[in-house]
Amino acid sequence: SYHTKFQPPKVPGVDDVTGEPLIQRKDDTAEVLKSRLDAFHRQTEPVINYYSTKGVVASLHAEKPPKEVTSEVKNVLSS
Numbered sequence: 001s002y003h004t005k006f007q008p009p010k011v012p013g014v015d016d017v018t019g020e021p022l023i024q025r026k027d028d029t030a031e032v033l034k035s036r037l038d039a040f041h042r043q044t045e046p047v048i049n050y051y052s053t054k055g056v057v058a059s060l061h062a063e064k065p066p067k068e069v070t071s072e073v074k075n076v077l078s079s
Helices: 030-053 066-078
Strands: none
Touching: none
């Protein structure tokens, strides 16, 4: 998997392993991503709000190292 800015192929437009030409899907654009994220938030926020009122939502900071996040998840699930 490549990213034009963060993980580009060694040769632009060419797969590093196979040498085949790379393509970008028509639905792989900033506009489509924004639309998907908007839909995600519109659909999930009511669910999160509902379960928050039931006291069963835990807020964890996932930017921590994976081992710390895993530990926090385990703690929440075991309580």
